[in-house]
Amino acid sequence: MKFGVIGSGSWATALVKMLTDHGQSVNWWVRSPETIEYIQRRRHNPHYLASAYFDVQQLQMREDVNAVIAASDVVVLVVPSAYICDVMDQVDSELLKGKKVLSAIKGLVPGPDLLLNDYLQQRFDFPLQDYFTLLGPCHAEEVASEKLSYLTFSGVDMEMAAQIAAAFKTPYINTIINNDILGVQYAAVLKNIYALGAGMAHGLEYGDNFLSVYIANSADEMASFLRTVGAEHIVVGEHHTDPITQQRDLNYAASVYLGDLLVTCYSPYSRNRTFGNMIGKGYTVQSAQLEMNMVAEGYNAAKCMFNINKAIGADMPIASTIYRILWERVRPKKGFAEIEKVMN
Amino acid sequence: MKFGVIGSGSWATALVKMLTDHGQSVNWWVRSPETIEYIQRRRHNPHYLASAYFDVQQLQMREDVNAVIAASDVVVLVVPSAYICDVMDQVDSELLKGKKVLSAIKGLVPGPDLLLNDYLQQRFDFPLQDYFTLLGPCHAEEVASEKLSYLTFSGVDMEMAAQIAAAFKTPYINTIINNDILGVQYAAVLKNIYALGAGMAHGLEYGDNFLSVYIANSADEMASFLRTVGAEHIVVGEHHTDPITQQRDLNYAASVYLGDLLVTCYSPYSRNRTFGNMIGKGYTVQSAQLEMNMVAEGYNAAKCMFNINKAIGADMPIASTIYRILWERVRPKKGFAEIEKVMN
Known part of the structure; x- marks a missing residue:
């Protein structure tokens, strides 16, 4: 399963750290070529959660959101809820077909004021069956310092939720599965x-x-x-x-x-x-x-x-x-x- | 209803403040005549919760625990659970008959490791029907500074629990009744x-x-x-x-x-x-x-x-x-x- 992380704030950076620490290779949408170059050279995100370091050999960073989605099986959405519509407007809806979406967004989609699954269904006809969330009490700063945290992966397809969760498991992340999406x-x-x-x-x-x-x-x-x-x-x-x-x-x-x-x-x-x-x-x-x-x-x-x-x-x-x-x-x-x- | 407070630590002092602030007169067991004299003169307990002041005209302080019980309808037990047996050993069991006991003790009776109601039943044949508790999240210090707190009064006799609770009601104390004794x-x-x-x-x-x-x-x-x-x-x-x-x-x-x-x-x-x-x-x-x-x-x-x-x-x-x-x-x-x- 290939993961594509859409977002490069502190929570996105924390998720990239978990995935790479688990040994997963990650497609990462980073908009600025300067930031990509910096991360490749210095092994950390200069703007957010700068204390988290990665094995950059596992990172495939791209400036184009559609290139990230095309290369991934699981699209991890982790931008502030205020900007999710702007990002999704750039997405080629054909590319989303057959993908899993994992939302790490803690908020409603502004404007229509919908849960993200309802927004994706209305906008892309995206099925609830392929939609998952990653939530729980988890300050990014404590991920950077590898303090044990618990993340809950939810989905109506609990088996797939468990498979996705497995990719985030590290010595400092315990994962829980439920279907209360x-x-x-x-x-x-x-x-x-x-x-x-x-x-x-x-x-x-x-x-x-x-x-x-x-x-x-x-x-x-x-x-x-x-x-x-x-x-x-x-x-x-x-x-x-x-x-x-x-x-x-x-x-x-x-x-x-x-x-x-x-x-x-x-x-x-x-x-x-x-x-x-x-x-x-x-x-x-x-x-x-x-x-x-x-x-x-x-x-x-x-x-x-x-x-x-x-x-x-x-x-x-x-x-x-x-x-x-x-x-x-x-x-x-x-x-x-x-x-x-x-x-x- | 006359209240007798058995105990003079910080939580006991906070309860005396609530009762007197509500306008209730209180029998208070204070073992040392020097402390009684000090409180009468200075209007506060020198040893505990010294920032809480009372209207001393509402206080009837006595050195003899049995005199306090004899003069009261509701006996408020508020000594550390470690000392409750020592105190109860001094109590004339005849005097407890027909009284209500209100426990503010947050612990088991040591030795037999019983809830206080079970200990009182075994030791004094005291009926559960006349037993009540006063519990809830309430640091005595915040009572002294009159920050709003919630106290729960419990008893199998909920009507009596409500009557007892009413005596503690002040602008800074909200009372709740339940029967989960x-x-x-x-x-x-x-x-x-x-x-x-x-x-x-x-x-x-x-x-x-x-x-x-x-x-x-x-x-x-x-x-x-x-x-x-x-x-x-x-x-x-x-x-x-x-x-x-x-x-x-x-x-x-x-x-x-x-x-x-x-x-x-x-x-x-x-x-x-x-x-x-x-x-x-x-x-x-x-x-x-x-x-x-x-x-x-x-x-x-x-x-x-x-x-x-x-x-x-x-x-x-x-x-x-x-x-x-x-x-x-x-x-x-x-x-x-x-x-x-x-x-x-």
Whole structure:
């Protein structure tokens, strides 16, 4: 199985490290010839995760995304969700036929606000059967320093998911397989919203006692949403049951759900938490964005999930209050006074 | 309802603050006349939680534990679990008749290794119907600074639990009622074991990615134990079903379960975490205890729960590995290599 990695940020670089450390040769889309030349000479990415070194003999770097896809069996998509449409617009749809797509994207496709599998299906008629995700609590920095991490590979085709996962296994990566292909993606989006809220709580000067109650209740709310989604495959505006993903007895305390929520909420480096902290302290959304010079993923995610949940109808008082603070100018203090009442 | 607080450490002092802030008058067992005189004059406990001030007109402090019990309807037990037998040996069993006991003790009664309700039943024939607990993620320091915290009051008599809880309600304390009187106590014991393990993981130089997976899997293991206990009231060595506590659909992501686990595992100040960290770094149990000049609660708890679980038979690979590291000289690195394999 030949892997093609589409993306060259820090998470993409971490994945290239895993694959090459496992002995896999990798086709890697790197847009700039200077960067390709640098990596070949210096054995590491100068721009991202510079402390990760590769055996460059295993790397086939190319400037052309279609050349990477053509040469690969498994196309690993790992660009920020904000840019995925730009990248996919360059892709020759014929080349995708018969390939497997492995998504490492932690977010919805902006604009249509879809899970990537739904976007690929609509745009390329790409079958869910060939779609897989790679998610879990895994800061790229800890991959660079080879601290043991757990990654979950999901797909409706669990056998193929296991084969793909095997290529990422190294002494510092343990792999887990499940078939909750929709749930794991929603969990990755929701965790950013709850982490943003954890930042707000911090900015509002709640203490550690409250934070633990907030995160526990967020975990419960996430599980309640995922149980609802698990039974029905829902695309915004449409409703169609998908028996393959019917699972009511999933373990939502596993690493890809609760683990990822914990690492994101408790990390002081999380952009969502930093952004939320500023909102909690009284900054407007605009001035927090100006100050940080970036958009925290949880900000758009809060709106998307609010809309998606209109169709799903899960009870989500925490996430919807965070949405109303960010998008409907509810004062953080007032919003959290409501959250206080629903927690147990 | 008159409350008598048995104990004068930091958690007892925090509870006296809540009760008096709510406007309740409190009988308080304070053993030294000098301390009583100091508190009357200076309005705070000189030895513990000195930043919490009271309206002393609401306090009736006495040196005699039986005088406090005689004057109270609800006896709040809040001494370290290591000393509870010494205290109860001084108590006139006739005086306990008809009283309610509210336990704020986060541990098993040492020696017989029983939940406090089982110990009181055996020693004083005290009925479970009159027994309540007050538990949840709540550092006393945050009570002193009036940061919002959540406390869960449990009892088979939920109406009485609600009446008792009402006396602790203040702007900084939200109260929750449940009837899982065994589960909440076991959760309070188990969290110390898992926090000790979190310290070990830190000492072994695992990173944040691993820690989040470890804590998520600990939460799952705790829930699995509690589901088993929830269906059967089990005293060590005996087995008898107790239909009152039969609950299979409890929310184990609530504050008194997952919330308390999170605040204990993530707190860098936790004694259990500090102790575990030293074990992970290679100290023996004896030298870690000497160095810390105290025993971490999770150390004895690991052994007790290992024995208790022989009767219950829940699947607890994490807790039992921590037991074997602490009590059977399994090397931490070897133990955690086993824990790595069972997590998902």
